[in-house]
Amino acid sequence: METTIIKIDKEIAWELRHKVMWPDKAFDYIKLVDDDLGIHFGLFKENILISVISLFINNEEGQFRIFATLQQEQGKGYGSELLGYLIQEAKNLGVKRIWCNARENKVDFYKKFGLEESNYRFTKDGKTYVIIEKDL
Numbered sequence: 001m002e003t004t005i006i007k008i009d010k011e012i013a014w015e016l017r018h019k020v021m022w023p024d025k026a027f028d029y030i031k032l033v034d035d036d037l038g039i040h041f042g043l044f045k046e047n048i049l050i051s052v053i054s055l056f057i058n059n060e061e062g063q064f065r066i067f068a069t070l071q072q073e074q075g076k077g078y079g080s081e082l083l084g085y086l087i088q089e090a091k092n093l094g095v096k097r098i099w100c101n102a103r104e105n106k107v108d109f110y111k112k113f114g115l116e117e118s119n120y121r122f123t124k125d126g127k128t129y130v131i132i133e134k135d136l
Contacts, residue, residue, distance in 0.1 A: 014031060060095060087136070103129060
């Protein structure tokens with residue numbers, strides 16, 4: 001199945017974030033204060049948006065946030081394709097270290113990309129997160 005990854009507007013990312021991650025919350029819940037500063041990427045399959053991720057660069061560090069893939073498309077490699085693309089884009093933009101707050105139950109997925117768990121964990125909205133990171 002042919003896919004395309006492109007930069008997208010934050011408003012397009014918001015729709016998928018809401019649908020996948022927090023459908024029971026108000027729409028504004030999925031908006032980040034610094035979304036205007038982010039680079040938002042979308043993976044399309046047959047012109048349908050199925051996965052989004054946002055990259056925020058501060059000096060030489062890049063944080064990726066709000067990584068969401070449609071439920072029915074999870075486990076098919078699309079998220080891996082999108083994350084691999086984001087890591088390469090971050091390198092191209094001069095990022096030296098990439099990190100994210102990963103849901104604890106998703107850490108093994110990120111380890112496939114060489115990201116490692118830090119010792120820092122926190123809980124938000126009943127879910128446990130761990131900071132994962134990688135030097136590029």
